[in-house]
Amino acid sequence: MIADILPVRYSQTELVELMIPAYANFGGKIHGGILLSIMDKVAYACASKHAGAYCVTVTVDNVEFLSPVEVGDLVRFAASVNYVGKTSLVVGIKVTAENIKTGEQRHTNTSYFTMVAKDETGKPTLVPRLLLETEDEIRRFLEAMKRKELKKEYLRLFHDAKTELNIADEIQKLSQERCVIALRNW
Numbered sequence: 001m002i003a004d005i006l007p008v009r010y011s012q013t014e015l016v017e018l019m020i021p022a023y024a025n026f027g028g029k030i031h032g033g034i035l036l037s038i039m040d041k042v043a044y045a046c047a048s049k050h051a052g053a054y055c056v057t058v059t060v061d062n063v064e065f066l067s068p069v070e071v072g073d074l075v076r077f078a079a080s081v082n083y084v085g086k087t088s089l090v091v092g093i094k095v096t097a098e099n100i101k102t103g104e105q106r107h108t109n110t111s112y113f114t115m116v117a118k119d120e121t122g123k124p125t126l127v128p129r130l131l132l133e134t135e136d137e138i139r140r141f142l143e144a145m146k147r148k149e150l151k152k153e154y155l156r157l158f159h160d161a162k163t164e165l166n167i168a169d170e171i172q173k174l175s176q177e178r179c180v181i182a183l184r185n186w
């Protein structure tokens with residue numbers, strides 16, 4: 001660890017990338033996977049800078065591409081450490097696409113990458129505490145804490161949805177769905 005405490009601004013990272021035709025899908029828009037890969041790179045740079053150690057991605061939350069990104073757009077990825085635990089960090093990444101010809105800017109998504117710092121032996125290692133210097137930084141830290149709590153509850157319900165499912169009780173719900181049951185003997 002390089003310091004006991006570091007300000008958010010120390011590790012804030014920004015990457016601007018031109019969306020080239022090789023990034024496009026069959027519909028002519030940019031592949032979501034390309035954007036995710038760049039976001040992961042920026043999250044890594046931001047988290048590792050704060051941690052002073054290599055980091056791995058553990059989870060990615062809130063990946064919703066609400067507005068398509070076009071070939072030729074200039075896309076800005078702005079990353080900031082929102083929250084730190086003991087060995088984990090949450091990096092928020094705001095993605096903005098700009099149409100070069102018109103200058104119009106669209107906020108395409110904001111996603112949250114949970115990263116864990118690792119030591120030389122591959123074990124999770126302590127990260128510096130976070131110095132919060134603005135009201136936005138305080139708000140983001142509190143929001144990340146809230147998301148962490150909500151996610152715990154969500155994962156519990158998600159798990160229960162599988163383990164508590166009684167197919168005999170639930171099967172009639174399928175009559176309203178766009179599926180047909182035709183059981184075969186295996």
Ligand SMILES: CC(C)(COP(=O)(O)OP(=O)(O)OC[C@H]1O[C@@H](n2cnc3c(N)ncnc32)[C@H](O)[C@@H]1OP(=O)(O)O)[C@@H](O)C(=O)NCCC(=O)NCCS
Nearest residue numbers: 056057058059084085086087088089114115116117123124
């Ligand atoms: C994630 C990983 C580091 C957890 O290792 P572990 O030995 O179980 O460590 P711990 O249980 O002590 O958890 C370490 C931290 O990860 C956090 N964590 C673990 N699982 C998590 C999850 N599903 N979601 C969010 N945070 C998680 C813990 O809360 C803890 O944070 P804290 O120290 O700030 O409190 C480990 O499973 C790993 O290395 N996974 C592979 C990650 C990777 O290689 N990613 C690249 C993409 S392939």
